[in-house]
Amino acid sequence: MKKTLIAAAIAGSTLFTSAAMAEDYKIDTEGQHAFIEFKISHLGYSWLYGRFNDFEGSFSYDENAPENASVNVTIDTSSVDTNHAERDKHLRGDDFLSVSDHPTATFESTKYVPDDDDEGEGTLHGNFTLNGVTKEIAIEVEHIGAGEDPWGGFRRGFEGEVDLTLADYGIDYNLGPAAKEVQLTLSIEGVRQ
Amino acid sequence: MWKNTSDKYGLTAVLIHWLSALIIFGLFALGWWMLTLTYYDEWYRLGPWWHKSFGITLLIVTVLRVLWTLINTKPKPLGSKFERLGAKAGHFLLYLLLFIVMISGFLISTADGSSISVFDWFSVPAVITDLPKQEDIAGDVHWYSALSLVILAGGHGLAALKHHFINKDSTLIRMFGKTKRKS
Numbered sequence: 001m002k003k004t005l006i007a008a009a010i011a012g013s014t015l016f017t018s019a020a021m022a023e024d025y026k027i028d029t030e031g032q033h034a035f036i037e038f039k040i041s042h043l044g045y046s047w048l049y050g051r052f053n054d055f056e057g058s059f060s061y062d063e064n065a066p067e068n069a070s071v072n073v074t075i076d077t078s079s080v081d082t083n084h085a086e087r088d089k090h091l092r093g094d095d096f097l098s099v100s101d102h103p104t105a106t107f108e109s110t111k112y113v114p115d116d117d118d119e120g121e122g123t124l125h126g127n128f129t130l131n132g133v134t135k136e137i138a139i140e141v142e143h144i145g146a147g148e149d150p151w152g153g154f155r156r157g158f159e160g161e162v163d164l165t166l167a168d169y170g171i172d173y174n175l176g177p178a179a180k181e182v183q184l185t186l187s188i189e190g191v192r193q
Numbered sequence: 194m195w196k197n198t199s200d201k202y203g204l205t206a207v208l209i210h211w212l213s214a215l216i217i218f219g220l221f222a223l224g225w226w227m228l229t230l231t232y233y234d235e236w237y238r239l240g241p242w243w244h245k246s247f248g249i250t251l252l253i254v255t256v257l258r259v260l261w262t263l264i265n266t267k268p269k270p271l272g273s274k275f276e277r278l279g280a281k282a283g284h285f286l287l288y289l290l291l292f293i294v295m296i297s298g299f300l301i302s303t304a305d306g307s308s309i310s311v312f313d314w315f316s317v318p319a320v321i322t323d324l325p326k327q328e329d330i331a332g333d334v335h336w337y338s339a340l341s342l343v344i345l346a347g348g349h350g351l352a353a354l355k356h357h358f359i360n361k362d363s364t365l366i367r368m369f370g371k372t373k374r375k376s
Contacts, residue, residue: 078326078329083305084305084307085301085302085303085304085305085307085327085328086241086301086328088305088328089301089328089329092329173231173232174231174232175232176232176233
């Protein structure tokens with residue numbers, strides 16, 4: 001019993017130390033320096049762009065140990081915006097996002113694998129929940145930059161991209177053979193806490 | 194001929210009544226069927242186009258109809274005091290629902306500031322835009338008020354048939370511009 005307690009205490013302190021070393025960032029949705037955009041093919045002839053206007057999240061990143069990076073994002077699915085009210089209404093309905101049943105989509109990272117060749121790039125693995133379905137995804141991430149901002153804060157930004165197959169998330173409305181996948185782009189800037 | 198008298202509906206009221214009935218039930222059926230269409234159906238775009246064109250037409254016709262009713266006399270209602278009161282309340286509710294359905298429909302399509310094209314002939318600009326969740330709330334209101342409207346209109350029709358076949362009065366035939374039924 002005593003041994004377990006000591007072990008737990010040691011484990012706890014180790015966790016605490018590594019957590020203290022990593023920097024925690026809050027995604028700057030307040031200042032709108034973060035975007036969750038998507039694009040999907042329209043009939044194979046052009047790209048249709050849309051975005052989620054409301055989301056929140058945080059990430060932690062240690063420049064000396066990027067492999068410890070982690071990210072959490074929660075998206076308000078009803079904030080989908082493709083600049084067309086009738087289409088947005090359709091997207092929120094049961095044919096697509098079923099926002100009344102599934103008001104949020106979430107991403108929780110499980111591990112980050114930095115690229116060996118390209119500095120500042122890597123693959124972020126994690127669980128993505130959309131339309132009530134959770135799948136493991138791998139987001140290709142690029143570190144854009146970091147530094148002090150002009151107002152006394154410290155900021156860091158990334159951009160990530162991942163292709164999602166709509167049918168994987170129970171969205172099987174037929175938009176045509178060219179529109180089975182949607183490309184999700186997360187462009188996020190975090191303010192160090 | 195065109196105007197109402199104290200015992201008879203004029204041709205204007207008769208035509209508008211039956212035309213409205215046709216458009217209302219037609220729009221309801223079209224609107225419901227539209228929801229089942231898929232992206233590759235030819236009517237995926239045509240359905241809403243006709244629905245919106247006829248919907249705006251009905252809105253204009255109904256505004257004119259109300260104005261016409263206000264400046265015109267009306268044939269005396271038939272039936273007991275209770276029936277007349279019920280009929281009056283029912284008719285008021287029909288008009289109220291009609292406007293709720295049409296205005297909510299208008300608010301769906303114009304929520305982003307788009308105008309509504311009427312038969313590609315003219316367009317009606319947006320009036321109220323960008324309210325929070327405007328197209329979704331307007332959409333729910335549109336569906337439930339439309340459903341209530343056709344149910345009430347069905348009751349309205351049954352009441353007319355009751356007058357015709359049970360009371361054997363001239364309520365229904367008056368709606369065809371006649372005065373008295375042969376008995």
